[in-house]
Amino acid sequence: MLLEKQARTDLESRDGRRLLPLELSLCNTRKDLIWDLDDNSTIEDLVVQISEKDLTTLKLLADKTEEIGDVAYRMAESGRVVDLAALLVVAADKINESILPVRDAVLDCKEKTTIYEAVIREALALGGPTPSLRVAKRVTVLSESERAEKRKLLLYEIELLQLFGAVGLGCCTDRKLPSPLIRAAQAGDETIIELLLKTNIDLNDVDADGHSALHWCLKAYKQSCPQQMKSLSHTRTSTGTGTGTRARTHALWFC
Structure with missing residues (x-):
């Protein structure tokens, strides 16, 4: 009333x-x-x-x-x-x-x-x-x-x-800032990475420097967190040939 x-x-x-x-x-x-x-x-x-x-x-x-x-x-x-x-x-x-x-x-x-x-x-x-x-x-x-x-x-x-x-x-309105998945990869936070990968989140999103979440996990691999890279690599390669090719390209770039 x-x-x-x-x-x-x-x-x-x-x-x-x-x-x-x-x-x-x-x-x-x-x-x-x-x-x-x-x-x-x-x-x-x-x-x-x-x-x-x-x-x-x-x-x-x-x-x-x-x-x-x-x-x-x-x-x-x-x-x-x-x-x-x-x-x-x-x-x-x-x-x-x-x-x-x-x-x-x-x-x-x-x-x-x-x-x-x-x-x-x-x-x-x-x-x-x-x-x-x-x-x-x-x-x-x-x-x-x-x-x-x-x-x-x-x-x-x-x-x-x-x-x-x-x-x-969608995400925040300021596109200069990294996406949640990239932030989680940068932090090496396996728990949150796994939570985000259960959704239809965009795996191809990149930060202001053109680096993807897989980029950051590959970089963190040298600092002893291989599990995150394994999760992201599997997810990317299982979504299709094009995505898998891009994942291999990231790996070669870091090599």
């Missing part, structure tokens, strides 16, 4: 939390929902549980809230997998199409990107045993176990966003 009377959805609560109506509705949605990432529950299990709930109010608010992209990103950044899943169930297209100015953890600058790419980059930033100096400024308050826990949640969120088709909607 209030929404039909053009009630504003951008007003924040005055209880100190400064929450939008959509966020308050999320708090109610997750009541009585049992999902634990440590009990072998899958993302599919979570989505099924959420879909069985009455999400009418959440959907109405999601449809009317212009800031839904910002809300979804806050949920993702905080590792609130259940809340992000609920938002995707009711408004996946709206969230996946959102382009937000997000601070890049490694480059230490703001760029316009999708929530999907932002989550991947955050997971990459936490992936190594020792974060870069810029990333370290933000994660020094986290212990090693806390970093590992946060990355685990981010990996679940990558799967969740993939399940709702985020990968098929």
